[in-house]
Amino acid sequence: MIQYSYPTSAFTKISISLFLILLFAYACKKETDKTPPTLLLATENGFIADSTIVPIGFPYRIEFTASKGEAAITNLVVTLTTENGMETALDSGMYSNGFTYTRSISYGASKFEKWEFMIRDKKGKSASTSITILKDETSAFGPITTYSSVKLSAQDDVAGNSFFSLTDGSFYSQHTADANQAKINIITYFGDKLVPSTEFTLSSPGESDVATFYSMIANWVIPKNETRYKPDSLSIPTGAFDAAFNDSLIITNYTSATIGKRKFKIVRTGYVIPFQVTNGLSAGKRGLIKIRSMQNGLDGFIMADIKVQK
Numbered sequence: 257m258i259q260y261s262y263p264t265s266a267f268t269k270i271s272i273s274l275f276l277i278l279l280f281a282y283a284c285k286k287e288t289d290k291t292p293p294t295l296l297l298a299t300e301n302g303f304i305a306d307s308t309i310v311p312i313g314f315p316y317r318i319e320f321t322a323s324k325g326e327a328a329i330t331n332l333v334v335t336l337t338t339e340n341g342m343e344t345a346l347d348s349g350m351y352s353n354g355f356t357y358t359r360s361i362s363y364g365a366s367k368f369e370k371w372e373f374m375i376r377d378k379k380g381k382s383a384s385t386s387i388t389i390l391k392d393e394t395s396a397f398g399p400i401t402t403y404s405s406v407k408l409s410a411q412d413d414v415a416g417n418s419f420f421s422l423t424d425g426s427f428y429s430q431h432t433a434d435a436n437q438a439k440i441n442i443i444t445y446f447g448d449k450l451v452p453s454t455e456f457t458l459s460s461p462g463e464s465d466v467a468t469f470y471s472m473i474a475n476w477v478i479p480k481n482e483t484r485y486k487p488d489s490l491s492i493p494t495g496a497f498d499a500a501f502n503d504s505l506i507i508t509n510y511t512s513a514t515i516g517k518r519k520f521k522i523v524r525t526g527y528v529i530p531f532q533v534t535n536g537l538s539a540g541k542r543g544l545i546k547i548r549s550m551q552n553g554l555d556g557f558i559m560a561d562i563k564v565q566k
Contacts, residue, residue, distance in 0.1 A: 291325035292381035295373060306387045310363050311395030313507065313565070315540055318387060319358040320373055327378035328353055334373055336513035338366035345371075345513035351378075361512045362540055365504060367391050369512060397502040400543075401425075403562040410446035410456065411469045412554035418444050418470070422483075422538050422564050430470060437461060437476045441483050441533055442545075445469040446554050447521065454521035456552055458485055458545070462535060463518040481536030484516025485529055492528040497546045503565045506530070510542045523558060525550055541565045 298319035299305065310316065322329055334346040334357075345359075363369060368391065374384040403425045409416030417427035421439040428436050440461055447454030449468050459466045462482030467474040492509055500506070510516070510530040520529055525547050532542040543564030550558040 290379060290381060293325045293329050293375050293377045293383045294323045295375055295383040295385050296321050296323075297385055297387065304387070304389060307390060309390045309392050311392045312363060312365055313398050313503065314363040315360065316363065316389065317358060317360050318371060319356065320385065321354070321356050322352075322375050322383075323354040324352070324377060325381060327381070329355070329375050330378050331376040332357070332373070333376075334359070334371070334513075336511070337370040337372070338364065338368065338511075340366060343511065343513035345515065360540070362507070362542070363389060363391065364507050364511050365391075365397070397504040397507075399566045400500070400503050400506070400563050401566050403564075405548075406560045406562055407557055408442070408444040408560070409557045410444060410554055412446075413557065416557065422533060422541065422543065422562070430472075433470070434472050434476075437473075438481070438537060441481055441536060441538055443470070443473075444558065446552070446556060448554060454519065456523040456550060456556060456558060458520040458523060458529065458531075460518065465519065479535055482518065482534045483531055484518060484534050485520035485531045486510055486514055486516055487520075489520070489524075489527040489529045492530070492544065494526060494528060494546055497528045497544055497561070497563070500544070500563055503542070506542050506544055506563065506565060509544070523547055523550065538564075 302317060303319050304316040329352045330350060332346065332348045332350060336343050336345050368388055370386060370388040372384065372386040374382060376382040406420060408420055409418050411418065414430055417429050419428035419433045419440045420442040422441040423439055426439060428440060433440060443459045443466055445457055445459060447457045450465060460483035461473055461476055461480035496505060510532050516532055527547045529545045531545060533539050541564055543562060546561045548559045548561060
């Protein structure tokens with residue numbers, strides 16, 4: 257029998273090569289075996305379908321269910337792309353095995369609205385989906401209601417009106433607000449008890465600090481009415497506000513992706529403040545508040561004009 261022998265060095269090289277090949281194959285398999293998270297859009301009645309054509313201002317809802325794969329979900333990003341570019345509507349950290357996300361939207365003025373949703377897990381794996389809604393080119397901007405010379409007071413003016421209804425333009429004092437809580441969308445106070453002081457502030461029943469100044473609100477029915485204000489107050493000239501006769505200026509300045517705040521701090525004369533009612537009888541309606549004049553202080557007030565969608 258003929259026997260072959262290999263030098264030790266050659267045998268070692270072959271062994272190392274085989275080891276590296278097996279190690280690489282195992283690593284690739286392990287990477288492939290990682291299960292990514294999943295994201296599933298709702299398609300049943302009540303949720304809008306991809307490529308639906310809608311008029312300006314049309315209310316619609318999007319919902320998806322996210323489930324973890326190998327690792328917990330740690331991030332959710334929601335973006336809106338229109339003909340004017342992309343906005344981030346939400347970028348939220350979390351630690352979740354799964355959740356359902358629902359968003360109620362009023363269509364803006366763009367030719368299209370593309371909503372994209374992306375989740376990422378602890379291992380860096382991700383999943384994404386999107387839906388595009390198209391504008392009905394025959395649709396028009398909607399009508400608005402204007403409330404002029406609205407005077408709203410801070411908390412020490414007990415006889416004054418610190419509560420306002422966007423439904424019918426009614427005013428309420430601290431004595432009459434309790435009985436009309438379902439109608440109230442806007443509340444004003446001077447934030448001297450907050451650190452730092454928020455000075456003259458626009459708020460609503462659902463804002464966390466408002467009960468510090470009007471204690472009875474703590475006992476109001478839940479969920480409380482809520483209005484959110486866009487932080488930017490200087491992008492709309494007062495002349496443009498005065499000239500607005502439909503809701504085009506409103507919906508282009510409080511878009512579907514706008515992240516509003518529950519209070520607007522440090523109000524100043526000349527500000528034009530976009531807002532949206534997010535809970536209550538007028539939920540979904542957007543508008544603008546123009547500050548005509550004001551007096552700062554605990555017994556101060558603002559004089560404003562308000563334009564809101566009908």
